[in-house]
Amino acid sequence: MSKPQIHPNWDRPARVMTDGFSIEITAKDVDSLREAAPGIPEDHPVAITFLPGEDFAARIAATRAVRELGFEPMPHFSARRIASAQEFEDYLQAVVDQADVKRCFVIAGDPTEAEGPFDDSSALIGSGAFERAGITAIGIGGHPEGHPYMTEQQCWQVLHDKCAMIEARGMAPLIVTQFAFDADRVLDWVLELRRRGIHDPVRLGVPGPAGIKTLMRFAARCGVGASATVLSKYGISIGKLIGTAGPDRLVDAIAKGLTPEHGPVRLHFYPFGGVPKTVAWINEYARTH
Ligand SMILES: NC(=O)C1=CN([C@@H]2O[C@H](COP(=O)(O)OP(=O)(O)OC[C@H]3O[C@@H](n4cnc5c(N)ncnc54)[C@H](O)[C@@H]3O)[C@@H](O)[C@H]2O)C=CC1
Numbered sequence: 275m276s277k278p279q280i281h282p283n284w285d286r287p288a289r290v291m292t293d294g295f296s297i298e299i300t301a302k303d304v305d306s307l308r309e310a311a312p313g314i315p316e317d318h319p320v321a322i323t324f325l326p327g328e329d330f331a332a333r334i335a336a337t338r339a340v341r342e343l344g345f346e347p348m349p350h351f352s353a354r355r356i357a358s359a360q361e362f363e364d365y366l367q368a369v370v371d372q373a374d375v376k377r378c379f380v381i382a383g384d385p386t387e388a389e390g391p392f393d394d395s396s397a398l399i400g401s402g403a404f405e406r407a408g409i410t411a412i413g414i415g416g417h418p419e420g421h422p423y424m425t426e427q428q429c430w431q432v433l434h435d436k437c438a439m440i441e442a443r444g445m446a447p448l449i450v451t452q453f454a455f456d457a458d459r460v461l462d463w464v465l466e467l468r469r470r471g472i473h474d475p476v477r478l479g480v481p482g483p484a485g486i487k488t489l490m491r492f493a494a495r496c497g498v499g500a501s502a503t504v505l506s507k508y509g510i511s512i513g514k515l516i517g518t519a520g521p522d523r524l525v526d527a528i529a530k531g532l533t534p535e536h537g538p539v540r541l542h543f544y545p546f547g548g549v550p551k552t553v554a555w556i557n558e559y560a561r562t563h
């Protein structure tokens with residue numbers, strides 16, 4: 275059985291590190307996605323987050339907009355934030371029916387207790403709902419900086435089990451990592467992943483250009499390392515926390531550090547400073563590299 279396609283360009287080596295990128299939007303970002311759309315090549319994956327305070331109608335509308343603009347929608351499903359099996363399957367069916375969704379991304383989510391019957395990502399995958407709905411690829415989270423509630427060994431085991439489970443259900447696994455500021459940390463993690471026999475495609479999470487205060491706020495909220503040493507590698511000086519910072523050095527370091535041993539790798543952008551700014555940055559990077 276041939277593996278379902280993850281991305282039209284995935285088999286072709288990237289000419290520049292940003293080639294074949296994906297990006298994510300929140301349900302509130304439809305207008306800014308529309309504004310940025312001319313700068314995003316067709317078919318590129320656009321993920322739609324599953325945040326508290328959004329409603330399903332807004333998430334569905336955003337997913338529909340991604341498809342209508344010519345991109346590949348990838349809605350997120352946050353296991354711990356889903357109230358019931360009915361709610362899960364209704365949302366899944368709606369995005370399949372209305373936006374021809376083929377790929378989904380599953381993540382536990384930050385609540386310390388599940389709001390419904392799904393305690394973790396595996397519970398969503400194991401329900402069988404995705405393949406029944408015709409989904410061909412499932413994204414899962416990778417955590418190069420570890421997890422607050424799991425040992426390193428457990429992290430690898432969980433990742434391995436989720437990939438195996440997705441594949442056993444006839445779908446293609448894709449790993450999307452938490453954003454990070456430290457290229458070495460992330461590249462070492464990918465090598466370890468390969469050493470452990472996981473050869474599925476990986477998208478490395480990269481923050482888009484944003485105000486430094488905004489970046490720090492998201493780092494704190496998401497448990498992402500932002501020590502003075504790491505920030506200085508990224509190009510942020512601890513003595514000067516005003517202004518904005520882009521991922522130029524991070525992406526350069528990833529591009530420079532990647533080897534054939536890292537296997538298939540692309541970037542995934544978290545546009546904390548807005549979708550148009552991130553897309554402009556990506557196009558400028560591609561133009562100058
Ligand atoms: N704040 C931080 O430092 C970080 C937090 N996380 C959180 O961990 C979650 C991991 O998601 P997946 O990779 O999809 O894991 P997963 O859904 O495959 O779950 C793996 C294991 O971790 C447990 N777990 C997951 N989220 C938890 C939470 N919020 N509190 C207590 N235990 C939890 C699950 O019950 C399960 O045993 C993310 O949704 C994120 O909320 C992950 C990395 C860093």
Ligand SMILES: Nc1nc(=O)c2c([nH]1)NC[C@@H]1CN(c3ccc(C(=O)N[C@@H](CCC(=O)O)C(=O)O)cc3)CN21
Pocket residue numbers: 300302323325384452453488491495496497544
């Ligand atoms: N552990 C963890 N939890 C998350 O929720 C999470 C991650 N990691 N990693 C990155 C993604 C991206 N996420 C987000 C979350 C919020 C907005 C956002 O735009 N929120 C507000 C603005 C809040 C602010 O600026 O502080 C909004 O208007 O919705 C965007 C991406 C959440 N994500």
